[in-house]
Amino acid sequence: MIKFNKSWLFAILLLFILTACKKDDDNDKQEETTVVEVLDEIMKEWYLWNDELPSLDVSNYNDLNTYFNDLLVDQDKWSFIANLDALLAFLNNGTYTGYGFDLQFEEGNNTPRVSLVYDQSQLYDAGITRSWKLLEINNQTTSSMNEDQIRDKLRDNSVSLLFENNSGEQKTLDLIKKEMNQNTVINSTMIPGQSKKVAYLVFDSFLGSSKAELNEAFNYFNAEGAEELVLDMRYNGGGSTEIANQLAGLISGNTYQGEIFSKYIFNESKSSENFNEAFSNQASAYGFNRVFVITTAATASASELVINSLKPYMGAENIKLIGSKTHGKPVGMNVFEVEKFNLAVLPITFHITDKNNMGYYFNGIPVDHAVEDDTTHDWGDIDESNLKAALDYINNNAFPAVTARAKKGYKREFVRKGLDELISAF
Incomplete structure (x- = not known):
């Protein structure tokens, strides 16, 4: 769960705004902090398990997500960092770019079914609902694909999908990703x-x-x-x-x-x-x-x-x-905004x-x-x-x-x- 401040425009969560700060050196010079230093400051102060934080050598990392994930305790499956604009757009209105549906597998079945469809999805307009099977992606049967292959295909900006309902009716949709708002x-x-x-x-x-x-x-x-x-x-x-x-x-x-x-x-x-x-x-x-x-x-x-x-x-x-x-x-978790880097930090707090x-x-x-x-x-x-x-x-x-x-x-x-x-x- 995410906590925001009620005084924030959308009155959703307790929001701690933390921009990249500056610190004085002995000569009164201003030195801008790095994104890693800002990240470490948040974690040391607010992380629920801050007394268990490891000491990491940042020079061993070339990816911020990997560095952040290595800070987390084994029990923590949830803390993450994200693009600030994308996160706030989603938390406010459910805004994201995609096709507007999700899939689930039945136990022992290799063909996924549509589990939900959002109102702004092209599937919704075509009358495809929860329970329809997704038989093919770009003419390749889903039953012959593993989860990662299906997910990778659905990350593309356009895709052709073949669906079938319980009565055997089939529909093919050629989809292009679009920005939409999820209805909750x-x-x-x-x-x-x-x-x-x-x-x-x-x-x-x-x-x-x-x-x-x-x-x-x-x-x-x-x-x-x-x-x-x-x-x-x-x-x-x-x-x-x-x-x-x-x-x-x-x-x-x-x-x-x-x-x-x-x-x-x-x-x-x-x-x-x-x-x-x-x-x-x-x-x-x-x-x-x-x-x-x-x-x-x-x-x-x-x-x-x-x-x-x-x-x-x-x-x-x-x-x-x-x-x-x-x-x-x-x-x-709380949401920490690091506006300078367009970064949102969401540690368990x-x-x-x-x-x-x-x-x-x-x-x-x-x-x-x-x-x-x-x-x-x-x-x-x-x-x-x-x-x-x-x-x-x-x-x-x-x-x-x-x-x-x-x-x-x-x-x-x-x-x-x-x-x-x-x-x-x-």
Whole structure:
């Protein structure tokens, strides 16, 4: 999760602005610091594990990313540096350059399926949705390619793709990369034909643009008189803690406004920065007595924060997790702007807990009902295994005895890190 300052224009994160500073020598001369010196200064002061930083010889490095990664402790899988302009564009509006979709593999299957499509993607315009198979890239079958080969092909500025749906219909799209904004609410709908009025929300990232999208979704649920909520965050890797606070308030209906939402604990030398954050007031808050959350190992950071922080208020029995255990990131980062070098430094800087100091879930948050991620159905399809499990509980007060249980074999993954992991799309 990423923390910004509420006084910043977009009111998203606690932002520490650090430009390349200057220092006086004995002759009162001004000498500009190097990017490595600025990086070292940030890490020594703010890094959560700053007492474990190694002493590195910068002359052995010709790449800043490699130098930065070698500073990190083994436990830290998340700290990164990035182009400042690109990072802020994404955190504000989900802006990135790409094709506007992502892929997932089924376990034991070498042909990837479309896992999500953004509204500004050409796939969306062509009617290609989650569950379609990607059969070919530039006339080469994806089943004959490894993950790196698929990813490398989709890094090109143009590509020809052949898709097929579950009925055998095929479509070929010739795509050119373009700048677009990711919508973070992928789907918000009411599920028909249930014993109660069930709201279904697919939420993909906690970004500045999420605020209006979430308010619109909950205003819709309010107008429809929703009684139950299924919150699908299976691919949500996190983002702004302020948006996490917003989502928690929308779900709980401002019931806990002013009470502790989360606690932030910095390194020992920065313990004076420790603080508690209260639930903020949400004009579009609706309020549910319980929530069913669909999760996978890609559910991380701010997503886990919402789950962990609501449990002591709503009760663990009223927050049902379905799918597979979450990623396990009970820590967060601040954004340090180094404007001179157009560099953003995002080191892990704090632990985060609920009001009762519960956190430290580095092994992930376990689920109440294990179900395989089902990419063979579109969002909101009542036959999709995770949504079906939630609906069975809502209708029968129990999870199904027979379901698509989470498998434990090998599943191919597209490995991403840093800003690529935040964007998490082709």
